Amino acid sequence: MKSKVVAIIGPTAVGKSKIGIDVAKAFNGEIISADSIAVFKEFNIGSAKIMPKQMQGVKHYGIDIVSPSEQFSTFDFVVMAKKAIKKILDQGKLPIIVGGTALYVKALIENYNLGGKVDMNLRETLTKQLEEKGLPFMAERLKKILGEESKEIDLKNPIRVLRALELALSGQNKTKNESEYDCKVFALIKDRQTLYNDINVRVDQMFANGLESEVRALYKKYGENAQPFKAIGYKEFLPYFKGRCTKGDMINLIKQHSRNYAKRQITFIKSMQNVCFVDGENVEEAEQLIFEEIEKWKA
């Protein structure tokens, strides 16, 4: 009998956090955040991180677990999440994964084989080689090693090519594993125009909540090379700080990038299997539907 786990995913600004908490309260659950930015301490406003006062006493895992100067990857998420799930189940509670980083959720529930530790030396060597010799050279190199299998890799995508080389050179391959969990996945969605509008409104709210001073402080403390500084709502400040664009331009860019991001999230989620789509427009109706579905699934 596989352990039962609930997941609530969806694009940015659909209202996952609130529904997650309501589900947790209704089913004696605890939440595991699947958010690639909220894992970082101090990146609060721009990541729309849920703050302790908003948690309503529901325990959250996966938030504020690494320093902004550290690295965090899908692998780290899966390790953390598996541990958290076990802990929650041991207490007889329901684990609920909530977050917009759908890859994290997919990797966890589909039990991706992510290999062991990344060989940072190898990664550095390959990165240097990519810079010096260019992508076509690297793609050619990968083709020689993998042969037919290289067709599955996007040879125009430098990140993919490098990772595939890393795996190939260290003698690993991607394998399919059976899931460890019986996972009920809900995807919150909304009409595109409504979602886009909600995103725009939320970005304005972030600024009203002091996003600029948060980012100024983080920039000073960690510098622009910190991993979370690549996030939307943070990276756009760089040209503004350097006087290369106006504040208004930057705000519009953050909105635009957030909209683009939401679209990519939706595309990714649509490609996932066994997902129960729920219209998040009306929170009460959405919750009722989710509650009913969970009851059925638990029985």
Add this chain to the structure above:
RNA sequence: GGUACCAUCGCCAAGCGGUAAGGCAAAGGUCUGCAAAACCUUUAUUCCCCGGUUCAAAUCCGGGUGGUACCU
């Protein structure tokens, strides 16, 4: 009122007589370790309007219209 310059996709923009680059946006998509990342596909039969020259005009000429700058 005069003179000069400009007018090309929602925005920026190349082209300057040979049959509409590119970037951004938009839409769709990919995805097994940075995923709020990276990458892929599609998107102007038409260049402000009207006439003319030419085998051929977004490109040259004339006239409108609109904008910008300077002069009075």
